[in-house]
Amino acid sequence: MRKTHPKNSSFTLIELLIVIIIVGILATISTVSTTSYISSAQNIKILAEVSNMSRQLLMSDTYPVGTFCIEDEERSEQLLLFLEKERPPVHPLYPKNFAPGEIPHEETDNCFLYASNGTDYSIRVPALGGKGYYIQEAKYPKVQDIQKTCEPGWIPIGNRCVMQYEAKAKVKNGTDLIKCGSGGCSLDDHEAVSAPGGTPWTYITQDDAIKACQNIGAHLMTNAEWMAIARNIEKVDENWHGEVLKRGKNGEYTTGISYGGDGLETGKGPEEENRYKLSTFKLTNGQEIYHFSGNASEWVDDRVDCPFYYSCPELPGYKKSMENPATPQFEYHNFADIGDDDWGKYITRSIIGPLNKNDTAETKGIGKIFTAPTVPSDHRLTRGGSLNDHEDAGIYNFNLNNGDTEKQASIGFRCVR
16 A cells, blocks of 8 residues: 655745744844843942942042052052952953053043042943943942933933933922023022923032032032943944034034024924934933033033142143143143143043044044133033034033133033932
């Protein structure tokens, strides 16, 4: 008797293709899940390292001075002794093909970056998976995990919630947003809010900006927090017009940015007019932040104290500004123009400037350093540049040309929780 074989006892070509596609999809899902799990586990480890170091550092009133990647054991030797650690923590993406001391901290963003002037300290560490940065500081020591959500008007950036818009002045117990005149807005009658309408709260000193943020249970953005946002902005392709970072309200232009007398933008969303979208930046976590450069300069909670006029070698570019002491050089300098021996005692490029030391305001739109040696001893810091800085504005614009009583129509602020 002849044996018969049932039909369709083998896979057809179509069925094989379907199986291959399904296997591919499952493999992709597995890879994504595994990658996400690894990133989460590594972030948990990073946070634990930061938390442990912060607990030890906060037991002291003074800290080892310097700015360096803690992974660099030659530079971090005194800190490791201070922390009683035999080995430094190592970021998962820290370059491994360099011997200790060979890779300057300015040339990598993937490390536990420590910075201290002796009385304050900060640690900045990138989280994995595009989630932002872990920031830990002596001024605001609360240890927080990566933030997933924030209240309306605020956005999560790493382990912080940040005002999405420049701070606006709102009447207390009311809803009206007020445009502050040259006399400023009273802290007794107004409170800081992050809202898409209104004009930025300007004509305010750094000290009052600090108080305004404290009054709403927040703090004035610090330089370490500013840098975490700036470095994050650099990583997103949408923030670039060609090879130049957007800046100002006309962010697509690369040179000659001018506000034409229009004044400060109100911070409206992209649905209003296309020009507002040009002044926004996208972050790696998908959030958007408005007017981070080129609208109002923004106070940050950092300063440099110098003994008296013409005596501030702690400032970057000080030597360059003193090349002709008879005519003080109130001028802008590209980060690339500041020599390695002219960065000041406490301030280095890794805590104020771009990753690539050759980037300039002209080639990349990153902003400039403004030097002025005749400012009084208490130099207060603004970042980002204002409408008055034109093409010299940018996310890294750095200006210590303001004293403790300074308040201008072009200087605002932003709060952080």
